[in-house]
Amino acid sequence: MTPLEQYYNKFCEDKRLDRRHGQVEYIISMKYVHKYLAGKKDPKVLDIGAGTGRYSVPLAEEGYDVTAVELVKYNLGILKSKKSAVKAYQGNAVKLSRFADESFDLTLLFGPLYHLHTKEEKVRALKEAARVTKPDGYILAAYCMNEYGVLLYGFRDGNIRACMEDGRLNGDFQCVAAKDDLYAYIRLEEIDSLNQEAGLRRIQIIAPDGPANYMRQALREMDEETFALFVQYQMSVCERMDLIGASAHTVDILQKRGR
16 A cells, blocks of 8 residues: 555545535635536536545535546545545546547646655646646646645744755755655646646636634634624635745646637
């Protein structure tokens, strides 16, 4: 069993997205999923790295034709146990040979790019997502952001000097993923470079959670009305470029060029 499989055998993505910081990410991400599904006639959705189906199952329940791919058998088992209409398969984001070219109108990459360390692997995943997406279809690709990793794991948790000494942070405070690290963190300029190599055009980029992951305790202590205002706030600023790089996650919304 790989370290990634061991991790997800214990980590429950459903619970994370049900907690308040996760709710912010989920609500705003779903807003943009629906935005880019709108106007598509009988759209087909592919959820790559679907986990336990936190996005794919609700979309199927809304009536969309949804296919899910998940690497970890444990997660796949939970997804299938939900008895939804999602067509779920085990598979790898860098090799989607099960699917024909130009099969889906909207493709989600909400997870795989967190765990692919090299630029080559990330580009391969983006190219595979593009291959199976129809011309003028959309790809929503999520990333873990560099500054979130530096500020929380580095400074808050007291690991900053150790990370710089062992090479996990370089002199520019850029995260350098080791082979056995579970997560790979990235900056906006790196995402731009990936898109260029993959031949994808950005429509927009958003920060679905913004500061929510930095404010977990504060969010837990908010009353319902205040929390609703926080969600409203994040919804209103999630497209602001001056805030995106410091978010825990970004979602890059890309379009495959038509013929």
